Amino acid sequence: MTQLNPNDKIQPHWWSKTLVAIVMGLTLSYGIVAIFAWFGPGGISAPMKVQLNMWLISAIWLxxxxxxxxxxxxxxxxxxxxxxxxxxxxxxSGLWWIQ
Incomplete structure (x- = not known):
């Protein structure tokens, strides 16, 4: 079995990786849910869609x-x-301009 050199290993920078996941992951979740909310079935004014969108954010973010x-x-x-x-x-943005 060969030994991995330090560049091939996963680095344990968990504080900074957690910060990236919290900030960038949340904005990514918002973006995905925004696409679904505006351009999904029923559009933005579909009944009960607000509650679903709220729960989708955490389901994508986790x-x-x-x-x-x-x-x-x-x-x-x-x-x-x-x-x-x-x-x-x-x-x-592209979908918004096409609409």
Missing amino acids: PILAFIYLFKSTKSAFISMALINTLIYLIF
């Missing part, structure tokens, strides 16, 4: 909080989450 520790470093976690957030908000 797996992000759990899986953020699988990134090798805080830098890679932050860059990945920033790119995913940018993509989600670009999709939301």
Whole structure:
């Protein structure tokens, strides 16, 4: 069995990874739920959709909080989450302009 060098290991920067997951994960959850809320079935004014949207945020955010520790470093976690957030908000903006 070979020994992994330090660059190949997952770095245990759990404080900074948690901060990235809390901030960037929440904005990602808001973006995904915004797409569903505005462009999902019934649109924004569908009955009972407000309650569903509220619970969807935590259902999306918690797996992000759990899986953020699988990134090798805080830098890679932050860059990945920033790119995913940018993509989600670009999709939301594009759908908004098409509508």
